[in-house]
Structures are given as structure tokens and as C-alpha cells.
Amino acid sequence: MNTTTFDTLERAGSHTSPRVIRLNALDDVVIAIDQLVSGTAITSEGVTASGLIPPGHKMATRPIETGQPVRRYGQIIGFASQPIKPGQHVHSHNLTMGDFTRDYAYAHDARPTVRATEPAYFQGIVRDDGRVATRNYIGVLTSVNCSATVARAIADHFRRDVHPEALADFPNVDGVVALTHSSGCAVDSEGEGLKILQRTLGGYACHPNFAGVLVIGLGCETNQISTLLKSQGLKDNGRLRSFTIQDTGGTTQTIARGIELIREMLPAANAVHRESVPASHLLVGLQCGGSDGYSGISANPVLGVAVDMLVAHGGTAILSETPEIYGAEHLLTRRAETVEIGQKLVERIRWWEAHCARSGAAMNNNPSAGNKSGGLTTVLEKSLGGIAKAGSTNLVDVYEYAQHVDAHGLVFMDTPGYDPVSATGQVAGGANLICFTTGRGSAYGCAPSPSIKLATNTALWERQSDDMDFNCGEVLSGASITELGAQVFQMMLETASGKASRSEIHGYGQQEFVPWQISVIT
Template sequence: MQITQAHSSGENAAASSRPLVVRLHRDDDVVIAREQLIGGTRLPEENIAVSGLIPPGHKVATRAIAQDQPVKRYGQIIGFASRAIEPGEHVHIHNLAMGEFDRDYAFCADARPTPRADTPATFDGIVRADGRIATRNYIGILTSVNCSATVARAIADHFRRDTHPESLAAYPNVDGVVALTHGVGCAVDPEGEGLALLQRTLGGYAVHPNFAGVLVIGLGCETNQIARMLETQGLTEAPSLRTFNIQETGGTAKTIAHGIEIVEGMLAAANRVERQPVPASHLVVGLQCGGSDGYSGISGNPALGAAVDLLVANGGTAILSETPEIYGAEHLLTRRAVSREVGEKLVARIHWWEDYCARNRAAMNNNPSAGNKAGGLTTVLEKSLGGIAKAGNSNLVEVYEYAERVDAKGLVFMDTPGYDPISATGQVAGGANLICFTTGRGSAYGCAPTPSLKIATNDALWNRQQEDIDLNCGPILSCEKSIEQMGAELFQLMLDAASGKRTRSEIHGYGQNEFVPWQIGAIT
């Protein structure tokens, strides 16, 4: 990546030295505006003048591009010219479109030995009796069906520190009691994929290390019977995993009282924890990007990728996800697969999504969103190429389906939708004990019981919404810091958050409403 200097007639000497655009690869047909560019601005190193207004984060053509010709960014195809494009023109939805092209999967071609840290990093974690490592210490209330959501919320509300401070006053080591409710669980095929996904998700949360205790509440007549869910997930009731149904308990008021009583019985044991230094190899970090912009693939995502490489070097695990948002860039991951089998698993998930979209009369290019496009992203190909930068340069060691338990060390992939709450819910169900979430447009997101760090891609977002952001990667764009420097800062921030430092989303109370299991299949 290089920063290209730009000049505009009449500018003073100080202003003329400002870096105005970013070139990401020598073969690119576009450069990225670092700030708004006006018509007539000269880009001497590109030997062009800007034509018209170019918003921040948007693309400028550096050469003439004929209609139907491919357009490259990151040295890769991001789309095809829908009409002839002149040098200096704004390249966006009005002249760039999706198109089909062959990808060379070149399985394992770029896989390399994984470097190891000279001095392994540590964080202050919570060691459970069975050896699992937690980054937080919650009691969770899960629901088998939407019908039990209201009582679950009422039970959790009884233990809110802001409204009922006395309820947890004697338990300072308990981070809170959270209700994770959802809108499904009935009127589905009892043997279908949709129910299996929901049960796998709930099962993953039920055994998540960040929960000291879990209560599961059902209605009683739903398709998603609690006993069957426990059976399919290999779970049994225990002092730290309790269940009951509203119909058996006798109604709403009795259910809420009974739930409060059960949670109160879990608190003393939950409070008997102490943090202690543990290796960073116990970190399982879910990678997310939401509200992406034209800078995401230049600053925030590459910085997160650099932090991921440090995490992997320390023996930890990073989960890349959002399959529709690696579409068109998956060949860059298959090249890093440790085996052809792993690479083929990823390609199989891509094909599943192509079929899934076709069955539902949708298109993979439904993504980017309106906000993504306003921020400079034009096609899903462009978004995907920036998105995989979150994965750094580490080998791809395994591919998982949604909410499957992640047991491999290193960089892995989990098949999820691109919608952040659904994607992160799957990652946490798989065992993620930390989420890192980059954003260029802005985000207000949390993910109980797992802390979520939010990373801004640019100074403007940081200045506007820093109460919700944990780290600003804008200094990469202004050349004040390198990607490697920001990656090292982010890795330390990961260790701090895993050690108990509250993230911005935790301070604001986010996390319960963002539990969104993937709903798939017919509802009858």
C-alpha cells in the first residue's frame, strides 16, 4: 500500500504535501480518496486530474477503462465497467457492476509455517473447574422458544445493577445476569435444518465458559423441546445448568419467581472466581466488520489482521466468518489453506450460498448495504476483498458450519450470514470469548456474554462516535502509524479486554438484544 501525494492549483505549500489518495496495488485501476476531492485536483504520481467531486473513501479511475472491462482494486477484480470510464472519474455504482469471472483456488499454494512468539503473551482469565477459560463471568437465561422470552427478561431485570443494585451487591465477581431471547423455536420441521441450527446455537451458549451458570426456560408445548435439545447437544442438567417450563410451573408470575430463586441459588458459586494469568492461546476471537466503508480494507481490517497474526503466533484462535462477504475473494483464502480438504470445505460453503440465494430468488450482490455504498463500496467483490484483510496472513486451518464448536488453533472460518448479530451469535456459540468488530460508518453493538471491541477505520468516525468505539485506526490513513503498529496496539487491547477491562459496548449495556440465532427453513 502506498499513499500518493496530490496537488490542486492554488493550494499553499503545506496543503500540497498532504496525502490525498491511497494506491493499494501497482496493478490497480483505481486509487482511494483520503478526503473529499474537487474537480481539477492533480494527482501527479498518477498523472491525472480529478473530474468532478469524489467523496472520502471513494474510488478515482487512474486510466481509461473500456465498457465491460474488469476493474481492479487490491490487485483483484472488484467488478466490470458498465460504461466507458475516463481517467480521473469517480468509479462507483453508476459505472461499475458485478460480473462473472474465474477464480484460481490454487489450494495450499501460499500456506507457510506459522511463526511463534518468542515470549508468549498472557491475559488474566477465569479458569473454570473443568479447565475452560473465561473472559467474563455471567449467569445466562436462555429460552427454547419466543413464548418464554418475556419471563426470561423479567428474571434478568430483577438482577440489573442499575435498577436493583442490591440484588448483586454481595457478588462483585459476577458480571451480571443476562437474558438471551429469540423469536423462533416452534412451527418448524422437528427434523429440519432450522431447528438443528437453533439447538446447536443454544447448546453452544449453554456450555460457554463465560457463563458460570445457565437457566433454560421453555413454554412446554413448543417444537424445540428442552429435553430433546439437551439430548441432541449431549447435555444434562446440573447445578450450573437448570431448566423448566412455564406450563409446568403454573404461569407467568410463578415462573418469574421460580427463575429468580434458581438464579439466586447460582450466585454464590459464580462469585467464587479469581482471575489469574493464562496463555493467550486460550483466546478465541470472532472477527466482524459492520458499517464498512472504503477505508475498511485500508486501515481497520488490515490492523485487525495484523493483530490476528500476533494472536495466531501466540497459539490463539481467530474466527473469520460472513460467507457472503468473502464471496469473490475466497480464492485468496484457499491459497492459504493447510490442506486441499480445508480449501474444498470453504468452496463448498460458497456453492451452498450460491444455491441458497438462487432458491430464494436473491443475489449475492444484495450486499453491500446502502451505508456501505455511501462509504465508497460498490460491489460485494470489493467489500469481500477488504473484509478478508481481517484474517491477516495466517494459514487457514479449518472450516466450520454455523455454531459448530471451534476446537482448532489458528485462523479458522465459520459459515455465517453477513448480518453481524447472526454472524457473531454463531461465533460465540462456537466458543468465541472475544469479538473484534471494525466499522467505517459507525456501530452500536455488543455481544453478551462475550466482550466486543469496536474499531474505527477513520478519524471522522472516531471524532463523531468515539463513545461507542474502543480503538481508532485513522492514524494509518494519515501515515502517523503503520498497520503493524496499530495491530500491536489492538492485540494489547484484546489482552486487556480479556483480562476484564470493560469495552465501550459493555459500559453502555449492549449485548442482550444482539443475540440472533440464524433462522433458516420454512416456518409453518
């Protein structure tokens, strides 16, 4: 499965009659674009709908016996739990998970990267060390939950909607944001959970989208600031300052101290300008949340085309959400640049299987209720549609959560499927832009990196356009995925150049900072 197969989708019907989409000749189902009522004839498939089939849901086109695999995208998405007749609705009542062999064929489909013939640029902010920012914030980070309140109070002092005078003389500063969390203490001081938190905070502390950063603690927490900074190779300097509530003398004095330090940082933070830089400086985190039956047909393939263009220009795309590539990982291992890279990906899958087993959970506990209402039945189906946003280029590396991403091309970062946790890891790894597809309608932002929302269907676009940046639902009416993908790539460049996304306009981004917690709380 790759993006090119989607540019010639087979459609039956018209705007005046029910429409369906066939994604692959091997498929046992088609996807309803319009609601199908019992008795509706789909002449191109030679079947008649038997019962109500909602938009985005699947209809069988051939008889399927109990236990037989059911295919969509030409791949197995589950197994029939009862006999299914042509024309019947295929969903959780008659489709279930099951084990099957996947051929990882490491690096079998790896191909030389095709480079763009014409360069692409955006207007970025070049830091003194050569790193390129897409935004220019000052951040307030916390070592522990106990310092969250003072961090928010410090950032609130500089809110333009409340205190417009605070940043009136600093128009080049995008704002002051507090990124707080609920961890940092009562955990194993040598455990993996604390290491992940420190790696995440370290990634944010040195993110190019921050012109300056305060790190504030309580003073007695497990996650000591001195240890945090040392573990990440960081030191207090002009752009990074740290202190604790206990050493400063309490809440009131800590807030006053933080405000004073940010005022000292503002002149240097404001002394920046945007300049033309190659698109190779873009690191884009790929997310999908509130997915539906259209996600793998419209928005994800459209984003996949944009990702291929980004990679052709030397940029980097970060695919994540390990539980949501489960069952489709073999399509990525085939694209791995080397056998070792493919094996690194499978190692992360095995870790998740063991992690779930220890917790009495299962990898097939996905999709969510909203996903199922939108037409997705199994994690296999969700995963196959999800990886479409990764385009078709080679997989060049695999990273653990919040690790610094230094490769160029398509990479994978091991994260949970929960969007705020996943995107937090991507930004910690260096993502300076997030592209987020949604079918049900997700409201999300990711300071200090802008987030672009791509709607999978026109109904969502019309209902929730206040939160959406781009309508990929036009694919369902015959628009070219390739052409829409080129438009999304252009939107990436414009957003990276400073154009505000819808989530930024609404002020999303501070509450969505959610580092992954895997440690035991004691």
C-alpha cells in the same frame, strides 16, 4: 493480498492538499482520503479529478473500456458498465458485477506457522474443566419465543442499574443476561433450522463465560427442552437448570422460580478469581459492519496484524460472513493448510449460491446502502477488504454455523453477513472475545463475550467515540499498520482480562443475540 502490502501505502498529497491512496501497482483506481473536487490535480498519478469524488471513494487513474475489469488491491472488483476516463469517479453508476474465473490453487500458499518468541498472557477465569473465560455471567436462555418475556423479567431483577442491591454481595459476577429469540416452534422438528437453533443454544449453555445458565420454555413448543439438551449432550446440574412456564404454573411463578434459582447459583458464580493464562486460550470472532471505503485500508489490515500475532501465540481467530468473502474466497483457499480444508470452504460458497438461487436472490446483493455511501460498490470490493482482517496465516479449518471450534489458528465459520447473526454463531462456537471493525459507525455488543470496536477513520472516531474502542484511522495519516496492530493485540489481552469495552459500558449484548433462521415457518 496480505497485511504486509499495506504497511507501505503509497500516498499523494499532504494534510494541506487532497490525498489519495494507491493500494497496488496493478490497480485502475486510487482511493480519495480527502474530498476531491473537479480540477484537482493528483500529480503522483498524472491525473486530474473530473467531477466530485467523496472521501473513501474511487477515482480512475487510467482509461477503462466498457466490459473491462476494474482492479483494487490488485484484484478484480467489478467491470466497467460504460467507458471510464482517468480522473472520473468510479462507483455504482459505472461499475458492475460480472463473472470471472478464480484460481483456487488449494494450499498453494500455505506456510509453516511462525510462533512468537515471547509469551503473551491475559488474566482469565479458569473453570473446573480447564476452559478459560473472559467474563463471568449467569445466563437465561429460552427454548422458544413464548418464554422470552419471563426470561427478561428474571434477568431484569438483577440489573445493577435498577436493583443495585441484587448483586451487591457478588462483585465477581458481571451480571445476569437474558438471551431470547423469535423461533423455537412451528418449524420442522427434524429440519436443519431447528438443528441450528439447538446447536446455537447448546453452545451458549456451555460457554465458559457463563458460570450458570437457566433454560426456560413454554412447554408445548417444537423445540422441547429435553430434546434440546439431549441433542447437545447436556444435562440439568448445578450450573444448568431448566423448566417451563406450563409446568411451573404460569408467568408469575415462573419468574419467581427463575429468581430463586439464580440466587442459588450466585455464591458459586462469585467464587472465582482471575489468573494469568496464555493467549492461546483466546478465541476471537472477527466482524466488520457498517463498512466503508477505508475498511480494507485501515481497520481490517490493522486487525489482520493483531490476528497474526494471536495465531503466533497459539490463539484462534474465527473469520465468518460467507456472503462477504464471496469473490475473494480464492485468496483464502490458497492459504488453506490442506486441499480438503480449501474444498470445504468452496462447498460453503456453493451452498450459498444455491440458497440464493432458490430464494430468487443473488450473492451480489451486497453492499448495503450505507456501504455504498462510504465508497464500496460491489460485493467483490467489500469481500477483498473484509478478508484483510484475517491476517496472513494458514486457514486451518472450516466450520458450519455455531459448531464448536476446537482448532487453533485462523478458522472460518459459515455464517450470514448480518453481524448479529454472524457473531451469535461465533460465540456459540466458543468465541470469548469479538473484534468488530466499522466505518459508518455500528453500535453493537455481544454478551456474554466482550466486543471491541475498531473505527476505520478518524472522522468516525471523533463523531462517535462514545461507541468506539480504538481509532485505526491514523493509518490514513501515515501511522504504521504493524504498530497499530500490536496495540490492538494488547487491547485484546486487556479486554479479555476484564477491562470493559464501550459496548459493555452501554449495556449492549442481550438484544443482539440472533440465531440464524433458515427454516420454513409453518
